[in-house]
Amino acid sequence: xxxxxxxxxxxxxxxxxxxxxxxxxxxxxxxxxxxxxxxxxxxxxxxxxxxxxxxxxxxxxxxxxxxxxxxxxxxxxxxxxxxxxxxxxxxxxxxxxxxxxxxxxxxxxxxxxxxxxxxxxxxxxxxxxxxxxxxxxxxxxxxxxxxxxxxxxxxxxxxxxxxxxxxxxxxxxxxxxxxxxxxxxxxxxxxxxxxxxxxxxxxxxxxxxxxxxxxxxxxxxxxxxxxxxxxxxxxxxxxxxxxxxxxxxxxxxxxxxxxxxxxxxxxxxxxxxxxxxxxxxxxxxxxxxxxxxxxxxxxxxxxxxxxxxxxxxxxxxxxxxxxxxxxxxxxxxxxxxxxxxxxxxxxxxxxxxxxxxxxxxxxxxxxxxxxxxxxxxxxxxxxxxxxxxxxxxxxxxxxxxxxxxxxxxxxxxxxxxxxxxxxxxxxxxxxxxxxxxxxxxxxxxxxxxxxxxxxxxxxxxxxxxxxxxxxxxxxxxxxxxxxxxxxxxxxxxxxxxxxxxxxxxxxxxxxxxxxxxxxxxxxxxxxxxxxxxxxxxxxxxxxxxxxxxxxxxxxxxxxxxxxxxxxxxxxxxxxxxxxxxxxxxxxxxxxxxxxxxxxxxxxxxxxxxxxxxxxxxxxxxxxxxxxxxxxxxxxxxxxxxxxxxxxxxxxxxxxxxxxxxxxxxxxxxxxxxxxxxxxxxxxxxxxxxxxxxxxxxxxxxxxxxxxxxxxxxxxxxxxxxxxxxxxxxxxxxxxxxxxxxxxxxxxxxxxxxxxxxxxxxxxxxxxxxxxxxxxxxxxxxxxxxxxxxxxxxxxxxxxxxxxxxxxxxxxxxxxxxxxxxxxxxxxxxxxxxxxxxxxxxxxxxxxxxxxxxxxxxxxxxxxxxxxxxxxxxxxxxxxxxxxxxxxxxxxxxxxxxxxxxxxxxxxxxxxxxxxxxxxxxxxxxxxxxxxxxxxxxxxxxxxxxxxxxxx
Numbered sequence: 017x018x019x020x021x022x023x024x025x026x027x028x029x030x031x032x033x034x035x036x037x038x039x040x041x042x043x044x045x046x047x048x049x050x051x052x053x054x055x056x057x058x059x060x061x062x063x064x065x066x067x068x069x070x071x072x073x074x075x076x077x078x079x080x081x082x083x084x085x086x087x088x089x090x091x092x093x094x095x096x097x098x099x100x101x102x103x104x105x106x107x108x109x110x111x112x113x114x115x116x117x118x119x120x121x122x123x124x125x126x127x128x129x130x131x132x133x134x135x136x137x138x139x140x141x142x143x144x145x146x147x148x149x150x151x152x153x154x155x156x157x158x159x160x161x162x163x164x165x166x167x168x169x170x171x172x173x174x175x176x177x178x179x180x181x182x183x184x185x186x187x188x189x190x191x192x193x194x195x196x197x198x199x200x201x202x203x204x205x206x207x208x209x210x211x212x213x214x215x216x217x218x219x220x221x222x223x224x225x226x227x228x229x230x231x232x233x234x235x236x237x238x239x240x241x242x243x244x245x246x247x248x249x250x251x252x253x254x255x256x257x258x259x260x261x262x263x264x265x266x267x268x269x270x271x272x273x274x275x276x277x278x279x280x281x282x283x284x285x286x287x288x289x290x291x292x293x294x295x296x297x298x299x300x301x302x303x304x305x306x307x308x309x310x311x312x313x314x315x316x317x318x319x320x321x322x323x324x325x326x327x328x329x330x331x332x333x334x335x336x337x338x339x340x341x342x343x344x345x346x347x348x349x350x351x352x353x354x355x356x357x358x359x360x361x362x363x364x365x366x367x368x369x370x371x372x373x374x375x376x377x378x379x380x381x382x383x384x385x386x387x388x389x390x391x392x393x394x395x396x397x398x399x400x401x402x403x404x405x406x407x408x409x410x411x412x413x414x415x416x417x418x419x420x421x422x423x424x425x426x427x428x429x430x431x432x433x434x435x436x437x438x439x440x441x442x443x444x445x446x447x448x449x450x451x452x453x454x455x456x457x458x459x460x461x462x463x464x465x466x467x468x469x470x471x472x473x474x475x476x477x478x479x480x481x482x483x484x485x486x487x488x489x490x491x492x493x494x495x496x497x498x499x500x501x502x503x504x505x506x507x508x509x510x511x512x513x514x515x516x517x518x519x520x521x522x523x524x525x526x527x528x529x530x531x532x533x534x535x536x537x538x539x540x541x542x543x544x545x546x547x548x549x550x551x552x553x554x555x556x557x558x559x560x561x562x563x564x565x566x567x568x569x570x571x572x573x574x575x576x577x578x579x580x581x582x583x584x585x586x587x588x589x590x591x592x593x594x595x596x597x598x599x600x601x602x603x604x605x606x607x608x609x610x611x612x613x614x615x616x617x618x619x620x621x622x623x624x625x626x627x628x629x630x631x632x633x634x635x636x637x638x639x640x641x642x643x644x645x646x647x648x649x650x651x652x653x654x655x656x657x658x659x660x661x662x663x664x665x666x667x668x669x670x671x672x673x674x675x676x677x678x679x680x681x682x683x684x685x686x687x688x689x690x691x692x693x694x695x696x697x698x699x700x701x702x703x704x705x706x707x708x709x710x711x712x713x714x715x716x717x718x719x720x721x722x723x724x725x726x727x728x729x730x731x732x733x734x735x736x737x738x739x740x741x742x743x744x745x746x747x748x749x750x751x752x753x754x755x756x757x758x759x760x761x762x763x764x765x766x767x768x769x770x771x772x773x774x775x776x777x778x779x780x781x782x783x784x785x786x787x788x789x790x791x792x793x794x795x796x797x798x799x800x801x802x803x804x805x806x807x808x809x810x811x812x813x814x815x816x817x818x819x820x821x822x823x824x825x826x827x828x829x830x831x832x833x834x835x836x837x838x839x840x841x842x843x844x845x846x847x848x849x850x851x852x853x854x855x856x857x858x859x860x861x862x863x864x865x866x867x868x869x870x871x872x873x874x875x876x877x878x879x880x881x882x883x884x885x886x887x888x889x890x891x892x893x894x895x896x897x898x899x900x901x902x903x904x905x906x907x908x909x910x911x912x913x914x915x916x917x918x919x920x921x922x923x924x925x926x927x928x929x930x931x932x933x934x935x936x937x938x939x940x941x942x943x944x945x946x947x948x949x950x951x952x953x954x955x956x957x958x959x960x961x962x963x964x965x966x967x
Contacts, residue, residue, distance in 0.1 A: 024276065025832065025873040026266050027113050029082070030102055033264040034117045034250060036078050037100065040066050041125050042662065042733030060182050061220040062127045062247040071095055078263045087265040087594070098248030101262045103592070105271040106254045106543065107550030111146045114225050114252050119158045121223065122184050124737065129220040130186045131244065135231035140190055142523060143227065145499060160184055167193055169200035172213050179216040195237040218245040225250050230257040255543065255591040268588050272600055275562065277550040278569040282577040283393060283604040285385050286346060293385070294376035295346035297337065299362050300328060302355060302372045312355045312362050319344050319579065321586070345578040382574050383432065383533050388439040390531040390572045394510070395449045397528050401566065405555040407503050410529035411548060412513045417471045420513055432533060437463045459508045469513040499524055503554065525551040531572040542584040543591070546571060562834065563824045565773065570604060577603040606777040612769055616791050621818035621842045628852045629840055632762040633884045635829060639754035644710060645717050648746050652722040659730040659738065661691040694729050700736050707740040751831055752879055757887035768825055786810045789818045801859040801896065802838065808898035809841070817850070818842040830880035832873050837881060843901060854885055854892045855901065865896050865905040882908055
């Protein structure tokens with residue numbers, strides 16, 4: 017199986033954010049460097065020819081471009097080091113993004129030398145595996161060979177190949193390979209032309225990419241990173257400890273809202289149907305204190321900001337474990353009612369009695385339940401998804417290898433392995449799951465055939481691990497090599513066991529269940545625990561599945577649902593600064609099955625509605641060359657097009673040490689000299705065509721008609737970059753005008769509506785009981801806006817004659833990705849006429865509906881959706897509240913999205929609002945922010961109107 021890769025809009029924005037940081041930089045092979053050097057200059061090293069002011073301006077422009085109210089970015093006031101941060105939620109393609117960024121930087125600026133630094137063997141193997149899958153695609157895109165080599169201190173001479181190669185070279189390293197003076201990289205080596213191997217790296221000024229930089233914050237690592245002499249650094253993580261010059265943020269809230277990761281379902285051991293589980297309390301001691309009072313020492317879990325830990329407290333009657341645990345839900349009712357000295361017991365308010373030196377929990381019982389429930393959930397999903405061509409995998413993490421493989425056991429099986437086999441055999445003997453019994457499965461003769469285990473091994477045998485050793489590297493190599501094989505039905509393995517310390521490397525998209533089996537309550541960070549299974553699954557063709565009812569990750573937890581959900585929310589707040597309750601963590605114990613109302617399918621109103629909207633559509637794009645040229649020339653004439661000439665940069669440097677003077681120097685003065693006359697013009701037409709996809713003939717016509725030929729001779733590289741950017745920005749507008757939809761002749765079948773759907777009883781976004789004018793009695797929703805609307809649909813029987821929450825399989829194909837609208841409605845007007853409507857619900861953060869508050873991808877899908885439904889004569893609009901149902905609120909007839917409008921809206925709401933609060937007059941405000949007033953063309957009348965509206 018091969019994965020099919022597509023670049024999503026948020027990924028493309030993250031890539032372009034990094035590229036835009038260096039606007040004005042010509043390609044490397046166009047440079048002239050007259051700086052002092054005592055050694056031969058490596059022609060393939062990276063060089064940067066932009067002054068500090070331009071770099072800071074570029075950074076600020078990118079930060080403003082990506083600043084959003086729901087993911088704010090603070091604009092940097094200074095730029096001491098070229099060090100930038102990109103935040104991307106786990107499971108959203110972080111590795112894919114920085115590998116694509118390397119390609120774009122190489123294409124745009126000609127930089128060839130890169131280093132990817134990771135904190136562990138696990139992540140290193142994951143990156144290498146991802147690159148191997150992507151290599152052909154990346155090379156086709158940049159039309160160059162790309163080599164990724166694993167840094168190996170035992171073959172240090174291979175570093176010379178990295179140094180001398182004229183291809184795009186990526187060196188993959190762990191931080192442990194360089195962050196000590198004792199590393200081979202930092203030691204004198206007489207076999208190389210330089211004193212130390214690291215000097216080869218220094219001469220190249222590599223672009224350094226840090227994967228999970230929050231794990232590399234140690235002083236030694238940070239110091240050694242600077243010794244690479246990086247051209248600049250890019251930091252990628254979901255959980256930055258510090259956002260250094262942030263340029264882009266794709267947060268957990270974004271990922272869950274856009275449905276680019278699985279929804280999380282918590283299956284707690286509490287409330288199971290197998291055995292009642294008590295909360296963990298140990299009575300350590302019962303006795304008398306110095307005053308003769310009876311006391312007990314209790315050990316229990318306490319939840320705080322750093323996670324959960326076992327604490328021991330000396331207690332007396334009325335001691336409330338619930339309060340002292342920081343209100344962990346498991347401990348409700350655990351208030352000490354009586355301490356019995358003679359009986360040596362403690363009785364709690366919930367009538368639980370615990371003897372001295374005893375505990376309320378049996379740890380083995382808890383792990384057995386976790387295993388049983390994980391297998392059961394797996395089989396339920398497998399039964400549903402196998403027919404969809406989706407293989408289901410479950411992942412178990414254990415903290416002790418001996419619990420899985422025990423050398424003392426005759427069969428070599430640990431207790432966890434035995435419990436798994438017992439539970440699997442018991443469950444598959446039941447009628448519901450008999451199809452998965454060993455006798456009924458192909459390629460299996462024993463339960464061991466459905467299992468695969470990955471543990472590190474040294475000469476002494478299997479071992480517990482830290483995830484950073486050589487044997488761990490070999491284990492990861494095996495895990496990653498098997499990744500695609502595990503997704504095939506031909507491979508019988510469906511359950512995977514590995515050591516907890518190796519959890520970072522696991523990112524198989526078809527993991528639907530995760531179970532961490534610890535002999536204590538897991539103190540693992542929740543985001544780390546779920547991160548291995550967040551990615552969207554793929555089918556047997558390697559295509560991503562984007563159906564909400566399928567994309568659910570079940571976590572078998574040994575804590576309560578409430579504690580898990582609260583812990584996850586707190587981690588998101590700590591990691592991102594964003595307080596949210598919108599991350600969809602649901603309680604598997606609250607699951608409820610809702611039946612399809614078969615009679616509703618025969619309802620005359622529904623049959624008429626479905627007959628109108630069920631037609632599938634396809635699109636084609638026809639844009640005349642004349643339209644392309646006119647649009648882009650108009651943009652150039654409107655905005656202007658000026659390229660600054662290339663100039664010499666003259667720098668004075670001072671040696672800071674006589675030893676190794678070429679490296680120990682400091683720039684003390686920098687001046688911009690005379691213009692450089694361009695000696696050679698590259699094939700700019702071909703390069704622009706490669707960047708944009710526009711034909712060479714059209715590009716020549718654009719340059720002629722815009723009268724910008726003379727600008728080519730100022731800086732050819734900047735000319736290519738600027739014109740390409742204008743074309744790329746204008747093309748989506750042309751797409752909107754040139755796209756045509758038509759019916760395919762195919763229809764969505766009623767059989768696609770499931771006989772049963774699952775909802776969560778206590779979930780915030782579960783609808784109230786709905787009337788008979790819809791298909792299901794209850795529906796799971798995504799927002800407060802949808803809740804308000806569905807209440808109106810269900811209660812307003814005068815106007816709403818039928819309504820349907822459209823399922824995720826009801827899609828409209830668009831150039832911006834598949835679009836799934838929200839509602840189908842039969843609406844009766846006052847005169848009795850029926851309207852058959854498709855409606856999208858959106859809420860914007862404004863006093864009125866504002867398109868500028870929507871993301872570009874949302875706007876594009878809505879506009880394409882309008883054209884698709886127009887082609888089959890269906891009324892489509894956007895609504896915010898019930899009053900909008902008939903006419904909608906989206907201004908389709910207008911140019912609805914511009915970056916300038918969005919930036920102006922942000923300026924008015926943030927920078928200008930304090931002045932309005934202070935009742936500042938127009939002239940005074942203009943004096944404070946003259947550049948912004950000029951940029952956004954704010955005149956006195958507009959300012960006064962805004963003042964009166966917002967006072």
